[in-house]
Amino acid sequence: MSSLPTIRLARSIVGEVEAMAIARVIADGYLGMGNEVKLFEDELADFVGVSRGNVLCVSSGTAALQLAAEAVLQPGDEVLVQSLTFVATFQALHAARAIPVPCEVLSNTLTIDLVDARRNMTPRTKAIMPIHYASYPGDLDAIYNFAADHKLRVIEDAAHAFGCRHHGQLIGSFGDIQCFSFDGIKNITSGEGGAVVTSDPVVLEYVSDARLLGIERDTQRRFAGQRSWDFDVKRPGYRSHMSNIMAAIGRIQLRRFVSEFAPKRVEFSKRYRQRLGAIPGVLLVDTDLGSITPHLQPIRISNHRRDAVRAALQDLGIETGIHYKPNHLLSLFGGGQKSLPITELIYSEILSLPLHPGLTLDEVDRVCDAVASILAGN
Numbered sequence: 001m002s003s004l005p006t007i008r009l010a011r012s013i014v015g016e017v018e019a020m021a022i023a024r025v026i027a028d029g030y031l032g033m034g035n036e037v038k039l040f041e042d043e044l045a046d047f048v049g050v051s052r053g054n055v056l057c058v059s060s061g062t063a064a065l066q067l068a069a070e071a072v073l074q075p076g077d078e079v080l081v082q083s084l085t086f087v088a089t090f091q092a093l094h095a096a097r098a099i100p101v102p103c104e105v106l107s108n109t110l111t112i113d114l115v116d117a118r119r120n121m122t123p124r125t126k127a128i129m130p131i132h133y134a135s136y137p138g139d140l141d142a143i144y145n146f147a148a149d150h151k152l153r154v155i156e157d158a159a160h161a162f163g164c165r166h167h168g169q170l171i172g173s174f175g176d177i178q179c180f181s182f183d184g185i186k187n188i189t190s191g192e193g194g195a196v197v198t199s200d201p202v203v204l205e206y207v208s209d210a211r212l213l214g215i216e217r218d219t220q221r222r223f224a225g226q227r228s229w230d231f232d233v234k235r236p237g238y239r240s241h242m243s244n245i246m247a248a249i250g251r252i253q254l255r256r257f258v259s260e261f262a263p264k265r266v267e268f269s270k271r272y273r274q275r276l277g278a279i280p281g282v283l284l285v286d287t288d289l290g291s292i293t294p295h296l297q298p299i300r301i302s303n304h305r306r307d308a309v310r311a312a313l314q315d316l317g318i319e320t321g322i323h324y325k326p327n328h329l330l331s332l333f334g335g336g337q338k339s340l341p342i343t344e345l346i347y348s349e350i351l352s353l354p355l356h357p358g359l360t361l362d363e364v365d366r367v368c369d370a371v372a373s374i375l376a377g378n
């Protein structure tokens with residue numbers, strides 16, 4: 001056991017400024033969905049570079065994915081999606097009564113393998129849901145070309161990719177539909193929360209009403225400081241809106257992202273790659289730290305040594321994670337009936353090292369030294 005403080009895998013970086021913003025909402029006397037959410041949506045739209053009105057905040061990234069899927073899919077429609085993702089992706093599709101069809105990933109980027117996706121197509125395939133794994137969207141052009149060739153909608157699970165770019169353009173500023181997560185440990189947090197970004201008016205109208213129990217145009221009334229008393233409801237809806245408290249936290253985090261969070265995450269990830277890339281037995285995942293802000297720091301440990309390395313790191317007070325248990329192995333999503341050999345191999349090798357803006361370079365070095373020394377057999 002080490003006497004050094006534990007190095008956490010992830011954590012929320014929130015403090016005095018967020019607390020003051022919450023206090024302001026409390027003093028204002030309305031904690032529900034009101035003007036603070038409108039301001040957060042506008043500021044997100046300005047940041048991403050889309051029209052105000054094209055960003056809709058919801059209660060979680062999972063809700064964003066579910067509502068986006070419901071907006072464009074019919075029950076029973078199939079969605080091509082990599083098995084190697086957080087179960088939230090699969091549960092969101094399941095809740096939307098769509099069928100997630102688990103696909104392989106490319107072993108270099110851990111993004112969806114389009115050759116395998118093509119093999120999994122049926123006449124019921126209506127969408128593809130790419131995951132920007134560890135914030136890197138991979139060959140997103142190829143994904144959009146694939147979707148265009150097969151007339152599929154693209155719903156990007158951009159939970160890891162807030163503030164990340166592809167060909168210089170921010171994720172959310174181009175393409176079909178993007179869903180962000182602002183849960184406690186993502187690139188920015190609103191406590192919990194998420195957003196749907198699109199320019200499709202049908203999706204915008206659906207998500208806008210569905211997040212507020214299906215009450216028609218309730219969003220517009222709330223943003224005008226009113227409530228709906230005489231209204232119609234034509235479709236099912238949920239309590240999936242964002243609160244003023246959440247938005248107040250998110251607004252501060254958005255301001256801190258560029259100056260504070262993004263540079264730290266990139267700096268630490270660069271150090272990890274420099275130090276670990278040279279160690280035998282460690283494989284890095286392809287990325288582009290010039291364009292992205294990494295949410296995770298995944299490495300692969302070969303030769304069946306991952307679990308031993310993870311246990312030894314734990315003994316040294318270093319927390320790690322496994323992103324993710326593949327969904328096709330979960331009972332609800334097939335229980336391993338289907339075999340995805342590449343995904344299963346990666347699941348046995350993948351290890352996420354501590355990455356958050358509250359670390360120091362010394363701590364990153366401590367993690368790298370530990371990995372090196374464990375693999376060298378010391």
Ligand SMILES: *Cc1c(COP(=O)(O)O)cnc(C)c1O
Nearest residue numbers: 060061062086088159181182183
């Ligand atoms: C975090 C995450 C989600 C879900 O977001 P929540 O805000 O936690 O509901 C979806 N997909 C991926 C890949 C995630 O990492």
